[in-house]
Amino acid sequence: MEGPFDALLIITRGGIVPGGLLCAALDIRHVLTASVEFSADLSRQARLFAWPTFLQFPEEALLEGKRILVVDDVWRGGRTIVTVCRRVEAAGGKPETAVLHYKPKESLFPHLRLDYFAAVTDRWIVYPWELDRDIRGTRLRIEEE
Known part of the structure; x- marks a missing residue:
């Protein structure tokens, strides 16, 4: 990764572990979070075309004129990071992107490239x-004793 970043912006919840x-x-001390969600009220098909809404986002003063590393776990469609x-x-601000896994076949933005x-x-x-979760991504029922 080139040069120092002014802050790291973690997209919750997927970006929490890789962001940490x-x-x-990278010895980044200014850590910010962006919390987004896709409406659970939409049908599965409608969710494919929906854009996320913000539950929480840093104040503009924390971003203005700063080089920001935006971190998530995976780029699927790309709507969240975009x-x-x-x-x-x-x-x-000047965002750069970092994810653990990039899925270009699922990307809704084939013209955009991740930085890292x-x-x-x-x-x-x-x-x-x-x-x-199991290997299909289905939530497992955890038994309490």
């Missing part, structure tokens, strides 16, 4: 910290 690791590795980056740009990614895949991913 990057903060330590939405966050557009808002960073609207605040006067660890691997390209078209497979389903279950991260080690997703202890409540």
Whole structure:
């Protein structure tokens, strides 16, 4: 990664673990979060065309004129990262993107390129910290004793 970043903007919840690791590795002390969601009220098909809404986002003063590393776990369609980056740009920031996995076959933005990614895949991913999911991504029922 080129040069120092002024801040790291973690997209919750997927970006929390990789963002935390990057903060330590790059010695980034200014850590921000963006919380977004896709409406649960929409049908599965309608969700494919929906844009996320913000539940929480940093104040513009924290972004203006700053080089911001935007971190998430995976780029599937790309709507979440694109939405966050557009808002960073609207605040006067300069976003760069980083994810663990890039899925170009699922991308809704084939003309856009991520700045940093660890691997390209078209497979389903279950991260080690997703202890409540099986290999299909279905939530597991955890028995309480």
